[in-house]
Each structure stands twice: as C-alpha cells, then as structure tokens.
Amino acid sequence: MNPFEEVYLKMYFYENRLKTFEGWPFNEDCTCTPENMAKAGFIHIPSENSPDTAMCFFCLKELEGWEPDDDPLKEHKSHSSSCHFIALKKKVEELTVEELLTLQKEKHKLMLKKTGNEAIAKFEEAAKLKGANIVKTAMGEE
Template identity: 75%
Template structure:
C-alpha cells in the first residue's frame, strides 16, 4: 500500500502541470525532428519512467498507462487515446490552469479510481500467483513427492 500512497502524494499532484511532466524527460531518446519529443509527450500527459531495459518508457501520470517502444513518428496524444480511451486527462477540453476547483476535484476523483484499480489488480495478481504456487506444493505433498 506504500506504493499506492506515493501515487496520492503532492509530488504526483504536481504532475497535473505540463512543466513538471516535462522535467522528467532527462535522457529521453527522441528529440527534434520526431513526433514524440519531450514537449509532445508531456502535453499528452506522459511522464518519463525509464528502466534499465526500456529507456523510452513513459506513463500517463493520470491513468497510469505505461507505453514503451516509441517510434520517432508516433504521436503521443493519439497513442495515449488509442491505448487508454477512458483517460479523463487526455479528454480534457481546457488546461488544468483553467479548471474550476469543482472540475479539478472531479478530475482528481477519477484519477484516484485509476490508482485504486491498478493497485488492486496488482494485489490480485500477486495473490493468484502465490495461490498457484501453494496449490502446487499441496498437490506435491498429497502425492508424496516432497
């Protein structure tokens, strides 16, 4: 649950603002002459979340959809819409700075739903994996294969 609380932090709330998302793009492999520049990625709601194996991994701070394997001609907004059509951030009709407090709170509520769903699904996956392993141990024990 600690990971989940990180997603509710002020640090993550700062990601509503373009400038803060843009700052995450240090070492991004695509620059000028590409559709997926750091500027376009940040405008589409993505933050750069590289790993050792995938230096081009980006995640929407809002819906938590992660995408990798970017090509220079990929349009971040179109990719975001096609992979996460339910994302409320990409569907915004005005900038965050122009939202009323009520609109922002509704948006934040939707973001929390994505966070809760992601972490619940991860917990369910871990539980299912652990139960498969335990079941295997029980079957081996019952058959005297220890």
C-alpha cells in the same frame, strides 16, 4: 496513497511532466519529443530494460517501444481512450476547484483499481505456487 499529495498534483502541470524526460531517447526530428510526450500527459519512467517507457500521470497507462514518428496524443487516445486528462477541454490552470476535485476523484479510482489489480495478481500467483506445492506433497514428491 493520497491523491492530494504534492507529487500527484504537480504532474497536472506540463513543466513538471517535461522535467521527467531527461535522457529520453527521442528528440529533434521526431514526433515523440519530450515536449509532445509531456503535452499528451506522459511522464518518463525508464527502467534498465526499457529506456523509453512513458506513463500517463493520470490514467497510469504505460507505453513502451516508441518509434520516432509515433504521435504521443494519438497513441494515448488509442491505448486509453477513456482517460479524463486527455479529454479535458481546457487548460489545467483554467479548471475550477470543483472540476479539479472531480478529476482527482477519477484519478484516485484509477490508482485504487491499479493497486487492487496488482494485489490480486500477486495473490493468484502465490495461490498457484501453494497449490502446486500441496499437490507435490500429496503425491509424495517432496
């Protein structure tokens, strides 16, 4: 996982995030339009069971179950108040190289934390199953 890969860097730009909202279920007469979602840092990552899942490209916070009147920026701030992207005081195009590198360092930390937490959860689930199998074997149930 390289945070400097183009796929990660291009999502800093509004136009690229907006392109991900093809098929987004909320359009005109809604607060959570594709434009507002992209402005708030979200990308659209639909699944078969959840067509309205959006994730902040930066902090990786996923939200689903959107209502037409939900304000994407307010929702983002309430669910991920420490996101460095929504805390930016200037446009991405105005960032210095140093500021961008600092942001990328924070993004990389978040990516590593998410990957680590997912690996730990998988390990813990496998350990539970293995433990249950050991108990069954010891009890002569297999």
